[in-house]
Amino acid sequence: MGIKDRHVKLPQIKRQNKLPVVLSKAEVRTFLKAPIYLKHRLMLGMLYGCGLRSYELCALRLCDVDFDRQTVFVKKQKGKVDRYLPLGKHLARGLKKHIATESPRTFLFNSQVTDNGAPRPITTTGIQWVIKENRGKVNTHKTITAHCLRHTYATHLLEAGLNIISLKELLGHAFIETTLVYLHVANTGSSHKFSPLDTLFE
Template sequence: MAALALHFKTLPTELDPEQVKDYLFELQQRSKTPSQTYFKHTVYGLRFLLKTEGLPYSFLHLPAIPQVKKLPVILSREEIWRMLQSAELLKHKLLIGLIYGCGLRCMEVRNIELQHLDFDRKMLHVVQGKGPKDRYVPLSEHLIRGLRTFINIENPNQYLFNGNQNRNIEEIDASTPLRTGASPFASKDFDSRYSQRGVQWVIKTISKKAGITKEVHTHTLRHSYATHLLEDGVSIIMVQKLLGHERIESTMEYLHSLSVHRRDLSALGSAAAQSFGYGIYFMQQECRPEVMAGV
């Protein structure tokens, strides 16, 4: 209300409908991406003021603001490979491998318990990721090897990835630290799991170490997983199930991110596609997924 009063140099209650509409239109033109929330505060605040003063307010409506749909950031397979190579700890390699190779959300990778790993069936049971639905996603042989090694070394009790208050989870390479000083993030959640901020810190830090200039978040790996599957010719229904989407429309958004030049699966060979599980494998021969096992 103060901004409105200063703009016209008069009390808001003394403005006529056309002045208010002109003001809202001017606000809309100031930015390419005007805030719907700001408009709501302006309109509802003025509406409340006029109603309190017993003045007409029915002319006040929210202006139509076009919704800007941003495409998700997608990493190339080579960038995924560089992240895996840049991670010094097996724990961090597995974090990246599970989030990307299984299309997991940050919460889902943190929630993995030992009982959710079925190495015989080569499946990961994702328990109530987002919403009430569980799902199964395939585990590659390379991930299984790495997971077995990690479990033998770390001997976790319940959760696969536990926080450690005596060790910094962001200590990716002690010989060449990425930043000085102690991490501001606690490595241990209230129930002993890896903390959400800790996982996010690891992903962002390793992506920078890998020389990736894109803005990389934990969800970027999941976006890349879905896009690479679709580029490999996996059906959108299968991708929907692997991602745990309730609505097919959520999965269809990834169609806008597909590469113009789709690769031919038959030319690459179905065996290569299956080796990493549902088409997740690296384009170049030197980008072998053995890195998933930390070898």
């Protein structure tokens, strides 16, 4: 017919990312109280209360904590950006007690010292062990990991009214698209999710 065949290209639909597992406030409270030792409670408390990644918690030094300003300085790693995070009065009180009783050197949470006595930070494996030892004490079928606590931190902040731009900065995300996933999880404002079944009997 004199007309060349034309191939129609449809736009590729981006596959939706897997939504994060988020704990309820009651589940978080139970989990944070589960460890016997204060050090372990604080490690879990920092993961949730500051939204830290595991390797960021391992790298925290004593000099990164500012009790006067109640902030924690998280130094950039893996191409991320430096950021200051609010510490909060509960974590501040616990950390002061931890420092007074444990006398950590260099790092906020120390592991075993080296053969020559140099302090070593906790490891991600150590954090995983603490979580594994205590997650069975929470009455839930959800999979609790260090990153689950970070997801929960982000979702709870959104539900408390924090805007998405501020959340992006707190999480240390390079791109806003990474942070937007939490809008699919949080129940906030006009996006509050509910079942229509409940409205039938009001």
